[in-house]
Amino acid sequence: MAASIPFRLQNSLSFINETFLQFVNLKVRHRSFSSCSKVLFASSDVKAPSSPEGNNERDPFPMFVDSRVQDILSRITGFDILKVAGPHKRHLEKPKYKLLTDAELKGEMAIAKERLSKRLQIPPFMNPRKPNLTPLAVDPDLAHFDTSSYVFTDVTFGIADRDRSVVVRETDGTLRVAPWDVKDRMNQIYNPREGKEYLKPQMFEERNLERMISEKNYVYILDRACCQFEPDDPDFIRTTHRIYRAVDEAGDHDDLRSTRHFGSLAFYLTWHKMADLLLLDMLNRDLASDAKDLVRLYTILHPDSSCAASLSQVSSDSSAAQVVQVYIDTASTLRDELQLALQAMEDARKADRNGLKK
Amino acid sequence: MAASLRSVLQHQIPLNSLQHNSYTIRNPLTWCRNLAMTKRLLQEDAEAKAEDNDNGSPSTKRQVVDVETSIRYLDSKAFQQGYGDKPVWFHYRRNFKGQFPPKTRKTCIRKGELSTSSPCPVCRDEYLVVDAKNTKLLKQFISPFSGEILESRQTGLCQKVQKTLVLEVTRAQDEGRLEKPLPFRSYNYDDYTS
Numbered sequence: 001m002a003a004s005i006p007f008r009l010q011n012s013l014s015f016i017n018e019t020f021l022q023f024v025n026l027k028v029r030h031r032s033f034s035s036c037s038k039v040l041f042a043s044s045d046v047k048a049p050s051s052p053e054g055n056n057e058r059d060p061f062p063m064f065v066d067s068r069v070q071d072i073l074s075r076i077t078g079f080d081i082l083k084v085a086g087p088h089k090r091h092l093e094k095p096k097y098k099l100l101t102d103a104e105l106k107g108e109m110a111i112a113k114e115r116l117s118k119r120l121q122i123p124p125f126m127n128p129r130k131p132n133l134t135p136l137a138v139d140p141d142l143a144h145f146d147t148s149s150y151v152f153t154d155v156t157f158g159i160a161d162r163d164r165s166v167v168v169r170e171t172d173g174t175l176r177v178a179p180w181d182v183k184d185r186m187n188q189i190y191n192p193r194e195g196k197e198y199l200k201p202q203m204f205e206e207r208n209l210e211r212m213i214s215e216k217n218y219v220y221i222l223d224r225a226c227c228q229f230e231p232d233d234p235d236f237i238r239t240t241h242r243i244y245r246a247v248d249e250a251g252d253h254d255d256l257r258s259t260r261h262f263g264s265l266a267f268y269l270t271w272h273k274m275a276d277l278l279l280l281d282m283l284n285r286d287l288a289s290d291a292k293d294l295v296r297l298y299t300i301l302h303p304d305s306s307c308a309a310s311l312s313q314v315s316s317d318s319s320a321a322q323v324v325q326v327y328i329d330t331a332s333t334l335r336d337e338l339q340l341a342l343q344a345m346e347d348a349r350k351a352d353r354n355g356l357k358k
Numbered sequence: 359m360a361a362s363l364r365s366v367l368q369h370q371i372p373l374n375s376l377q378h379n380s381y382t383i384r385n386p387l388t389w390c391r392n393l394a395m396t397k398r399l400l401q402e403d404a405e406a407k408a409e410d411n412d413n414g415s416p417s418t419k420r421q422v423v424d425v426e427t428s429i430r431y432l433d434s435k436a437f438q439q440g441y442g443d444k445p446v447w448f449h450y451r452r453n454f455k456g457q458f459p460p461k462t463r464k465t466c467i468r469k470g471e472l473s474t475s476s477p478c479p480v481c482r483d484e485y486l487v488v489d490a491k492n493t494k495l496l497k498q499f500i501s502p503f504s505g506e507i508l509e510s511r512q513t514g515l516c517q518k519v520q521k522t523l524v525l526e527v528t529r530a531q532d533e534g535r536l537e538k539p540l541p542f543r544s545y546n547y548d549d550y551t552s
Contacts, residue, residue, distance in 0.1 A: 065547050089505030089539040119542060124550050162549055195541040203534025212534050221534070226543050231550065 060271055063301055064125045072297045073263035076282075076290045077120055080258035084116050122263035123240075124231040125271075135174040142173035151178060153186045161187040162230075184230065195227035204228070204239055213246045222261045244268045253281045270297050276334040279324070283341035286348065288320035295327045307331040321346055419471040421484050428487035432494045445498035446486060447479040447513040462510045465518040478516040488522050490529040493536055499523055505539040 063069055100108065154165045166178040166186050178186070188198050202208055203224070212221055221243055229236035244265050247253060256262040269275040275294060282291040299308035307330040314326055321342060328338045423431075431437055441448075453476065454460055466474050466481035480486045486495060499508050499515070507527055510520040531538040 061550060065551070087503075089503065089537075091506065092501075092504045118544065121544055123543075124545055124547060126550060160549065193543075195543065197532075201532045201534070203532065208534050217534070217537070220537050220540075223540050224534075224538075227540050231545070 059127055060267070061124060061126045063271075064267060066300070068300060069267070069297065070122075072293045072300075073122055073266060074120065076266055076287075076293050077122075077260075077262045078258050078290075079117070079120070081116070083258040084119055085112075120258075120260050120263075122260055122267075123226050125264055125267050126232040126237075128234040128237050129180055129230075129232040131179060132177045135176050136167065137175040139173040139175070142169070144171060145173070146171065151182060151186060153190060155190045161191055161193075164191075180233070184233075193227075195224075197228060200235065201228065204235060209239065209242065213243065216250070216252060216255065218243055218247055218252065218255055219259050219261065222256075222259075222264075226260075240264065241268060248274065248277050251277060251281060253278055254285070266294060266297065267301075270294065270301050273298075273302070273331070276332055276338065279327070279332075280334060280337055280341055283324070283338065283345050286345055288345065288349075292320035292323045295323050298327065298331065305331060420467070423485050423487055425487050425489040425491050428485055428489070429492055429494070431485040432492070440483075445513075446483070446495070447498070447515070450479045450514045452476075452514050459511045461517070462514060462520070463516050466516045467518075478514050478519060480515060480519045488519060488526050490526045490533060490535060492526075493530060496523070496527055496530055496536060500527065500536070505537070 149171055150169045152167050152169070164183070164187060166183045168176050168178045168182065170176065185198065187193075188196055201224070203212065203221070209221070222240060225236055225239045229239075240261075247256060247265060248269060253262075253265070256265050266275070266278060269278050275298065279291055279294055282294065295307070295311070299305070299311050302308060307327055310330050311323065311326050314322060324338070324342055328335055328342065332338050452459055452462075462478065463474065466472060466477035472481065480488060488495065490496075499513055500506070501508055507524060510517065513520075515523065527536060530536040
């Protein structure tokens, strides 16, 4: 059957030959699919990711999955059980009642806490993915075989979305790996994920985003971005970074605390060396250990900075105030405010201690 | 084989034209994953069209109100006096026999004016405009616990308004004016290492 298909395969790479035949077989089974793909491909455009800050040469992801970084991020996120387990809108069901002994109840509570801690998993922090422009095969003989491009998707059962091969035969006869947005749409067609829309929702457009930011709907926007986009999608990165900057400027860091996005916020700000306002917020809220962790995170992410150099001379079990002081002296841009906040925190602690003694 | 494949492709309805015609106007937001596009979708709903034409005729009895006015009305003192803190459908009672409410009527407005003496909670007040921007009104028809749209049997809305309501709520969720219940997405970090 494969021989009767009007494509010539001699020029293409051998592994593509194999997979391509597989695709062709699949295509016969899914008759409607190629027609669908034709139009989908027409609207594809690969935009270069816009990067406001120049830190793109380094890949943040290996740092992000580092166990020290993950520990710090989960520690500073906090665990306010009312916020994590608070009311979520979902389909209503009748409650179930059970009679439990004390031991069983303890076990249930432990299971619930375990389940809730998974809700704080931080979305991967990645660089935007790069378009793959090298053609797999160029067959000029196939030029103008049709008026639109054909998309071939591997729909073998059990393939993960990221490993799925999607290729495009263009009208001029070249065979390419499909652009990322086409691949995303094909994944959504053949392996739909709940919560993801086929077309990008309009709320991620600038004017709607602007309105939602002014309404301070940060967590909802970030949650929906997680559902809609892959973590290395340029749209995801643009949206989330926009929100992080808005949160930082408005000083609403506390809104994200005890959600999965606080770790990303802290990582983003520290990665781009803009964590001063976050540190100030922590000092103002009397979160000394969080402030210490944030400075530690800064030294891990920027091992070449002067802050890391001078902090290596300070002993590891020194107090939070000392660690923050080193940061203020070496890396801070908001020196006076941070110094004042640190002083105020110290004074408050001293007053507390004296009050306890009396 | 090849010939048959080609013929299948060529006889497909061009999706572009389909999108730009009646189909998008009906509901562009839920357009997804419809692989079996048949000619049936291109056929116009004769009934719906006849009704639209009916409603298009000008009537002096019913005022056409724009969305901005309606939004202002919902914030006004007059609205507060009329409805209090309850949703607009709260005090509406349907007149039916038996224990279970039947399906609501198809429409309250025919030929541009009220055709019934007991119109549904939205049709009875011409200043209530169901629109994606009018979130304060839309929220009254959404369950605060589950985030789902309430059934017309509960709210008493006529079928036509209920249909617009569903459409406008979807649109509002798409534009981010209303929040939508979202599933939790968990990541496997190993997928992203390469």
